[in-house]
Amino acid sequence: MPEMKKLYEIGNRPREIFLSPDGETPTRRSRVPFTRRHWLKWRSRYNPKSLKLEKRLEDKKPLWWMLSLGLLLLVTPFLGNSALTVASIFCMFAAINVLWTLIIGTAGIFSLATLAVVGVSGYAAAAFNVYLGVPWPFMFVIGCLTGLVAGGVLALPSTRLDGLYFALLTLGIVEICRVFVQQLKSLGATNGSINQVDSFIPSDWFLQREGLLLGFFGAFALLLGALLLFKLVNSERLGMLLQTARDEEAFAEAIGIDYRRARLMVFMISSAGLGIIGAFYAMYYRSISPSIFSLDQLLLLFAMIVIGGIGRADGAVLGTAIVVLIDKGLLDLGPVRILIVAAIMLLVTLLTNNGLVGAREQFRNYRNRKKSEARARRTEKGGEVMPEEATDMPDKQEIFYRRFNKRLRDELKLLITPELIEEHRRKPLGRHSDALSRVLNYFRRSEMPDKYAILRQPENFNHYKIVALSGERGAPPRLVDDRLYESIDEAYHAVFLLRVNDLLES
Amino acid sequence: MSTVTLIHGLNLAAIYGLMAIGISILWSSVGMINMAHGATFAASGYAAWQVSLIAQPLIAAWLGTGLDASIAMGATMIASGLGAGAIFGGLIFLLAYLPIHEKANFAVRSLIVTLAINLATVQLLLYFFGPRQRALPKIFGLGRTEILGIPIRNDQLGTIVATALLMLVVVIWLKRSRKGLEITAMMQNPEGAVLSGISVRWTALPVTMLTGALAGLAAILLSQTVFVSPTAGALPLIKGLTIALLGGLGSIPGAIMGAILIGFLEAIVGSISFLGQRYVLFSQFLFIITVLIIRPRGLGGLLDQTRESRNA
Structure with missing residues (x-):
């Protein structure tokens, strides 16, 4: 067999990941335990030029996830204390935003009460711990249950109101929570906050290096859990049902998909998840204050998912990284940093179709459009079939006849x-x-x-x-x-x- | 119900009504939820404060301190509030309407852009003016006036009368003038309006300016009782939004009725001794949520045909 010629490195090929398996042995792909999913999306094919068998990685996103999360986990413990805090806050907010993406993107319920669910569960968990002496591991359970209940209460009007109406209503609900907590008589002395919450961080480690490290690892585990939940809901049965129902609700209903129930399920599941994050939040800070219900905090969180791109987990994490780095990392800038966030938000919304993660796709579409425009300008038409109309012609013989005719005419003109x-x-x-x-x-x-x-x-x-x-x-x-x-x-x-x-x- | 409560309720209803009508008109004619309405409110308050700093000595030098002077001052304040609001409305038009109104998912996009404007404006105000609260000059004076044997505080009377007058003007303008008719046409049937030659862009500009001016006026009037501060816009915004929602987004009579209901609810709950001020917001939102669960299209559905949500 002759030695294979070196392929020219053009197009996307240099950036793809290929393996060249032995054609004799069958390929084996390991599966994720207890599921029928594979770890990576390898696809075999024969190279049309060299006719050699090769395995191509179709979806490189898992590698990027591994790389970025691994880097975060490895590098952060060696950073200073303030950077460690920023990383922990990033993990916490990213977890919230991933679950929020589940609500807005997968379930399609435009809820702005995410932080309210986190806050309510955090308050409930903290109150049970401080006033009833429930030990801290059970705070997660209480937070989860409170989140579930809060989600159920919120979901009630979501079946009646649509889209933006519900969003505005949830804005009002957030305000109610803030006012209610601030005006509770029993919390009057502390201005509405619950302090001295027990935590998974031992109290003599609190705000020390060890405590911060433990807090970061906890927040990281939280983020991983949120991503896992996102994957389980978004790309398994529930997510599939909702994806079918996304554009044509009537059609989905006709083929027997109860999309309203699926939506509510997703909403409740994410609310329960948010409840756990709420309990974690109260434990991480060892206190919880009404500022979690403030409009500014909500807007900042909204800015995160908008900048990243609504509806995708990578968008939520990317947006969170950008906003948290600006907001918490550049504290010296003062109010200017919120201006920067607002400016980024404005630019992203005005220029892109779906946040930064959609920008690549958008740029490719733009480039393809420009390419085909340029091609159309280059080719003198002269009766030859353009690529665009060629797809619409049933008789492909016609295309070649017209091309021949054009060449013939060009030839004859010279005579x-x-x-x-x-x-x-x-x-x-x-x-x-x-x-x-x-x-x-x-x-x-x-x-x-x-x-x-x-x-x-x-x-x-x-x-x-x-x-x-x-x-x-x-x-x-x-x-x-x-x-x-x-x-x-x-x-x-x-x-x-x-x-x-x-x-x-x- | 005592007369004091009644007057207080009317006063609140007037201010909330100004905010809610602005939001409602903008939603029904342009299809945009203006989250920067609170920013308009705060910015106009600051603009009026800045104008008052310049105008006060000028007017004092020119007219002295008599009735003429206070009338001139009041007119200046109201004019500056309206003007600043209208300019801010124009800014919203340029940023949140013009570049994106033809793109997909305009409702959500404009919501995001106006949120960003809100965020940026509050921070800019904080940056330039600091967090200190500023008091506007009392344009209606401090005393009380007796009408039909009821003593009414001057600022409350002024607010109610000014709002009623302005709303009357707006409603007549919407019903009579050519531009107003164009706006009404857009509210009722946007496609039909476009087909009969009404430019969507050049109708949206006066709408945003008008609603901005309404928010500016609300800022001047509310600042007679509270102070101007960078975050002053948040609560009026949320109340305006929820009242507009209660009235059925897009319906002017619904918004007025919602404002009156909420204003009176606030006055009544505030005057009941065992509930007091602390349960005002709570009772209001509970009321709004209950109404919305029973009638998802709000009160406006009772009064007239509200426009279908563009988002659907």
Whole structure:
């Protein structure tokens, strides 16, 4: 077998990941335990050029996830204390945003009460811990249950109200929570916050290096859990049902998908998840204050998912990273950093279709459009079929016929000279030079519609006019012009000139 | 119900009504939920404060301290509030309407853009003016006026009368003038309006400016009782939004009725001794949520045909 030639590195190929398996042994892909999913999306195919078997990684996103999360996990423990706090906050907010993406993207419920669910569960968990002495591991359970209940209460109006109406209503609910907590008499002394919450971080480690590290690992585990939940809901049965129902609800209902129930399920599941995050939040800070219900905090969180792109987990995490880095990492800038966030939010919304993660796809579409526009400008048409119309033609033979015809015409145009015309004028019939007979042959073969013909005038034997045939049975020919030709040779030449004219114009 | 409560309720209803009507008109004619309405409110308050700093000595030098002077001052304040609101409305038009109104998913996009404007404006105000609260001059004076034997505080009377007058003007303008008719046509049937030659863009500009001016006026009037601060817009925004929602987004009579109901609810709950001010917001939102669960299209559905949600 000859040695394979080196393939030119053009197109996307250099950026793809390929394995070259042995063609004799069957490929084996390991599965995720207890499921039918594979870890990575390898696809085998034969390279059309070299005819060698190769395995291509179709979806490189898992690698990017591994890389970025692994880097975060490895690098963060060696950073300073403030950077460690920023990383922990990032993990926490990213977890919230991933679950929020589940609500807005997968379930399609435009809820702005996400932080309210987190806050309510955090308050419930903290209150149970501080006032009833429930030990901290059970705070997660309490948070989860509270989240579930809060989700259920929120879901109640979501079945009646649609889209933006529900979003505005949830905005009001957030405000209620804030006012309610601030005005609870029992919390009056602490301005509405619950302090001294027990935590998974031992109290003598709190705000120390060990405590911060433990907090970061906890937040990281939370983020992983949120991503896992996202994967389980979004790309398994529930997510599939909702994806089917996304565009055509009536159709989905007709084929037996109860999309309302699926939506509520997703909403409740994410709310329960948010409840766990709420309990974690209270434990991480060892206190919880009404600022979690503030409009500014909500807007900042909304800015995160908007910048990243609504509906995708990577968008939620990316947006969170950007906003948290600006908001918590550049504390020296003061109020300017919120301005930067607002400016990014504005630019992203004005310029992209779906946040930063959608920008790549959008750019590709834009580039393809520009490419095809440029191609259309480059190709002189001249009767040749454009790639765009070629797809619409049922008879592909037609495409090749028209291409041949165009080349032929280009060739013939070069043959038309004053001498050639003069030759025809002198002798319209009989033996001609090679060039003239080629041109005439082409004219003779042309299609029937609009073919010229000579009509002898009935009143006078030697008078001729030129007509153009309609090409349709029953439809009479039309008169080309009113000129009267005195001899048949003159008429022949006139027809020739008309055709040459048409040829040069085409 | 005592007369004091009644007047207080009317006063609140007037201010909320100004906010809610602005949001409602903008939604029904342009299809945009303006989250920057609160920013308009705060920015107009600051603009009026800045104008008052310049105008006060000028007016004092020119007219002294008599009745003329206070009328001139009041007119200046209201004019500056309206003007600043209208300019801010124009800004919203330029940023949140013009570049994106033909793109997909305009409702959500404009919501996001106006949110960003809101965020940026509040921070800019904080940056330039600091978090300190500023008091606007009392344009209606401090005393009380007796009408039909009921003593009414001047600022409350002024607010109620000014709002009623302005709403009357707006409603007449919407019903009579050519531009107003165009806006009404857009509210009723946007496609039909476009087909009969009404430019969507050049109708949206006066709408945003008008609603901005309404928010500016609300800022001047509310600042007679509370102070101007960078975050002053948040609560009026949320109340305006929820009242517009209660009235059925897009219906002017619904918004007015919602504002009156909520204003009176606030006054009544505030005056009941064992509930007090702390349960005002709570009772309002509970009321709104209950109404919305029973009637998802709000009160406006009772009054007239509200426009279908564009988002659907």
